[in-house]
Amino acid sequence: MSTVKLVDENTTDPRVRRVFDDIKETKRIDRVPNIWRALATHPEHLELCWTRLKAIMRPGKVDMLTKEIIALAVSVTNGCRYCINSHTAAAQKLGLDDAMLGEVLAVVGLYNQMNKLADAYQIEPDILPEAARK
Amino acid sequence: MSTVKLVDENTTDPRVRRVFDDIKETKRIDRVPNIWRALATHPEHLELCWTRLKAIMRPGKVDMLTKEIIALAVSVTNGCRYCINSHTAAAQKLGLDDAMLGEVLAVVGLYNQMNKLADAYQIEPDILPEAARK
Amino acid sequence: MSTVKLVDENTTDPRVRRVFDDIKETKRIDRVPNIWRALATHPEHLELCWTRLKAIMRPGKVDMLTKEIIALAVSVTNGCRYCINSHTAAAQKLGLDDAMLGEVLAVVGLYNQMNKLADAYQIEPDILPEAARK
Amino acid sequence: MSTVKLVDENTTDPRVRRVFDDIKETKRIDRVPNIWRALATHPEHLELCWTRLKAIMRPGKVDMLTKEIIALAVSVTNGCRYCINSHTAAAQKLGLDDAMLGEVLAVVGLYNQMNKLADAYQIEPDILPEAARK
Amino acid sequence: MSTVKLVDENTTDPRVRRVFDDIKETKRIDRVPNIWRALATHPEHLELCWTRLKAIMRPGKVDMLTKEIIALAVSVTNGCRYCINSHTAAAQKLGLDDAMLGEVLAVVGLYNQMNKLADAYQIEPDILPEAARK
Amino acid sequence: MSTVKLVDENTTDPRVRRVFDDIKETKRIDRVPNIWRALATHPEHLELCWTRLKAIMRPGKVDMLTKEIIALAVSVTNGCRYCINSHTAAAQKLGLDDAMLGEVLAVVGLYNQMNKLADAYQIEPDILPEAARK
Numbered sequence: 059m060s061t062v063k064l065v066d067e068n069t070t071d072p073r074v075r076r077v078f079d080d081i082k083e084t085k086r087i088d089r090v091p092n093i094w095r096a097l098a099t100h101p102e103h104l105e106l107c108w109t110r111l112k113a114i115m116r117p118g119k120v121d122m123l124t125k126e127i128i129a130l131a132v133s134v135t136n137g138c139r140y141c142i143n144s145h146t147a148a149a150q151k152l153g154l155d156d157a158m159l160g161e162v163l164a165v166v167g168l169y170n171q172m173n174k175l176a177d178a179y180q181i182e183p184d185i186l187p188e189a190a191r192k
Numbered sequence: 193m194s195t196v197k198l199v200d201e202n203t204t205d206p207r208v209r210r211v212f213d214d215i216k217e218t219k220r221i222d223r224v225p226n227i228w229r230a231l232a233t234h235p236e237h238l239e240l241c242w243t244r245l246k247a248i249m250r251p252g253k254v255d256m257l258t259k260e261i262i263a264l265a266v267s268v269t270n271g272c273r274y275c276i277n278s279h280t281a282a283a284q285k286l287g288l289d290d291a292m293l294g295e296v297l298a299v300v301g302l303y304n305q306m307n308k309l310a311d312a313y314q315i316e317p318d319i320l321p322e323a324a325r326k
Numbered sequence: 327m328s329t330v331k332l333v334d335e336n337t338t339d340p341r342v343r344r345v346f347d348d349i350k351e352t353k354r355i356d357r358v359p360n361i362w363r364a365l366a367t368h369p370e371h372l373e374l375c376w377t378r379l380k381a382i383m384r385p386g387k388v389d390m391l392t393k394e395i396i397a398l399a400v401s402v403t404n405g406c407r408y409c410i411n412s413h414t415a416a417a418q419k420l421g422l423d424d425a426m427l428g429e430v431l432a433v434v435g436l437y438n439q440m441n442k443l444a445d446a447y448q449i450e451p452d453i454l455p456e457a458a459r460k
Numbered sequence: 461m462s463t464v465k466l467v468d469e470n471t472t473d474p475r476v477r478r479v480f481d482d483i484k485e486t487k488r489i490d491r492v493p494n495i496w497r498a499l500a501t502h503p504e505h506l507e508l509c510w511t512r513l514k515a516i517m518r519p520g521k522v523d524m525l526t527k528e529i530i531a532l533a534v535s536v537t538n539g540c541r542y543c544i545n546s547h548t549a550a551a552q553k554l555g556l557d558d559a560m561l562g563e564v565l566a567v568v569g570l571y572n573q574m575n576k577l578a579d580a581y582q583i584e585p586d587i588l589p590e591a592a593r594k
Numbered sequence: 595m596s597t598v599k600l601v602d603e604n605t606t607d608p609r610v611r612r613v614f615d616d617i618k619e620t621k622r623i624d625r626v627p628n629i630w631r632a633l634a635t636h637p638e639h640l641e642l643c644w645t646r647l648k649a650i651m652r653p654g655k656v657d658m659l660t661k662e663i664i665a666l667a668v669s670v671t672n673g674c675r676y677c678i679n680s681h682t683a684a685a686q687k688l689g690l691d692d693a694m695l696g697e698v699l700a701v702v703g704l705y706n707q708m709n710k711l712a713d714a715y716q717i718e719p720d721i722l723p724e725a726a727r728k
Numbered sequence: 729m730s731t732v733k734l735v736d737e738n739t740t741d742p743r744v745r746r747v748f749d750d751i752k753e754t755k756r757i758d759r760v761p762n763i764w765r766a767l768a769t770h771p772e773h774l775e776l777c778w779t780r781l782k783a784i785m786r787p788g789k790v791d792m793l794t795k796e797i798i799a800l801a802v803s804v805t806n807g808c809r810y811c812i813n814s815h816t817a818a819a820q821k822l823g824l825d826d827a828m829l830g831e832v833l834a835v836v837g838l839y840n841q842m843n844k845l846a847d848a849y850q851i852e853p854d855i856l857p858e859a860a861r862k
Contacts, residue, residue, distance in 0.1 A: 100428020160636020234830020294502020368696020562770020
């Protein structure tokens with residue numbers, strides 16, 4: 059159960075309502091996801107979060123499926139249940155099937171392991187990325 | 193400084209040597225990266241790690257640049273210095289420029305924030321991914 | 327469901343009972359929270375944890391609400407469900423309303439993002455804190 | 461060494477320059493901290509990060525010292541070296557002395573421990589925060 | 595609820611079936627644990643994970659109870675619910691009683707605290723492990 | 729560089745001096761490790777940390793080498809540089825050689841991977857540990 063009372067989708071607060079409407083239109087969904095209804099308990103923070111997310115989560119030099127895959131990789135590494143569910147569903151909507159999901163998670167699992175081995179042995183970097191490009 | 197003495201690239205241990213040669217050939221590099229020289233202090237673990245990584249880090253349904261981007265997203269979320277350097281360099285080799293890197297990291301930063309907000313408000317999932325596909 | 331059988335509040339073990347009574351008196355609550363009933367399966371550890379917590383969680387140079395806010399920030403960053411619930415409730419008891427909670431969580435979310443961006447770009451510190459004070 | 465070439469403080473890119481000038485003015489500092497010079501490799505992301513941080517990191521219902529303490533608690537929990545340095549210095553500037561820092565870190569250390577013990581025993585919440593307020 | 599449909603224990607896929615049978619035989623259990631049924635949605639990844647785990651989780655220079663204790667310490671530090679349950683149960687089967695569990699978790703809790711204090715004060719290492727052995 | 733000025737080993741503060749002397753005697757070392765010199769900037773916290781650590785880090789139902797291995801597993805999972813160095817050195821002093829270290833880290837790496845896969849697929853526990861014991 060959430061730690062705050064979720065704001066009603068039909069709230070009369072115009073600032074919240076504007077964000078809620080934009081979320082539904084942008085994401086082409088009928089209901090406002092719970093995370094936004096929780097954030098709406100602080101309308102200014104809701105606006106800051108949504109405008110920022112909207113600016114980042116649109117196709118750019120990186121396509122939307124890749125962006126959802128990155129979001130999933132981050133959410134799995136952080137172990138965030140709500141976000142794992144939501145980004146798995148979003149990536150599936152964009153075409154990620156079980157075989158691709160398995161492949162993505164294989165990479166996520168692999169580097170969660172390798173990260174710790176690199177830390178464990180306190181290894182110095184081989185080459186610096188910037189130097190590598192010159 | 194690493195916590196173990198890194199195994200020499202020209203070691204005469206045939207099992208380690210076979211892995212080292214395969215690493216250089218597969219990755220088309222001249223030197224064995226330090227992580228493998230540390231893992232070689234336990235030859236069986238070296239083999240397990242390398243054969244697994246080789247099986248996962250090849251093009252499949254997900255392309256190599258996306259896989260390196262996932263590896264970077266995981267490494268950043270874990271804050272692993274060695275791995276951040278190494279996967280940034282690997283992705284740059286595969287074509288990731290500063291603008292794309294900025295876009296990738298914007299997504300990584302965004303969801304590290306959103307993950308914590310979702311946890312903070314203890315929000316229940318809206319919809320289950322599996323259900324979404326049916 | 328917990329991984330151990332929680333120790334009964336009315337246990338006859340005098341060492342555990344003494345801690346349980348002190349917890350209820352110090353926190354002015356009627357029931358012993360579940361975390362302490364789990365820790366009581368190892369009475370010495372229960373005592374070590376409680377005496378330490380009691381010594382730290384009292385007003386000092388930092389007031390109690392700020393201490394609960396710090397506890398919440400840590401718990402959110404670690405994604406600990408039990409602790410997020412418990413410190414949100416404790417801070418609310420001390421006067422944290424939804425608007426303040428939103429403001430606190432905005433800072434928590436922001437720096438979970440900024441931490442990862444700083445790590446991602448492998449940026450060297452600008453200035454060392456100690457030096458800053460001299 | 462950073463993974464991208466830091467943007468020069470005197471860059472002629474007007475969008476970046478505007479943000480850099482605002483950072484120096486808002487924070488009353490002479491040099492642009494390295495994190496912003498790294499983010500400037502993607503000017504749009506720089507703007508998003510700065511405008512958001514500026515909106516959150518100003519006195520509201522929560523004062524600035526408390527906000528820097530929260531930022532420090534998050535940075536320590538994440539183990540981000542750049543951010544620990546920078547928020548320790550910022551809090552020291554706002555009056556945090558060694559005794560207060562010790563007290564803040566005692567709380568941070570304590571709950572990093574308690575979080576893991578609560579997770580370890582898989583304890584169910586005692587009371588839900590929202591319920592506690594009613 | 596899992597994000598993929600768990601593969602049936604009696605699947606007719608021979609590759610998956612071979613792994614499932616080996617898991618039950620090796621672990622002397624009647625049912626295939628859910629994690630393997632999820633991984634089976636990508637049979638190649640299932641095989642990679644199982645063969646690797648089987649090679650590592652057998653008595654070597656380190657005994658099985660110690661290995662399960664390490665697995666538990668890692669799972670608690672990561673806050674992974676499924677794994678905490680499963681490794682607590684596995685260690686209990688190998689003889690870990692409540693008093694030993696309490697002692698193990700006391701160490702896990704202690705160093706989750708000390709790790710953060712060491713990071714918080716940005717302390718340089720006293721002595722390098724390799725040097726210590728010479 | 730540390731964020732506070734490390735307290736001198738020969739400080740005249742009697743409370744700090746008593747702890748420093750006890751650390752050197754208990755650990756049979758000649759110098760006070762840096763972590764304790766940093767904690768000494770808040771003498772009460774120093775005492776709380778040391779008395780607690782001393783009570784936990786002594787042989788009980790779990791032997792000292794296993795305790796240092798647990799400390800290492802936690803420190804690696806958290807990526808704490810100071811602590812990885814210090815617990816690797818401590819375990820090496822107690823007899824951990826490179827082959828055992830490799831085996832320990834193989835388990836640590838493995839479960840950092842498996843933890844994330846379990847979280848990723850949102851798998852429900854198979855069996856509850858407590859139930860397993862009855």
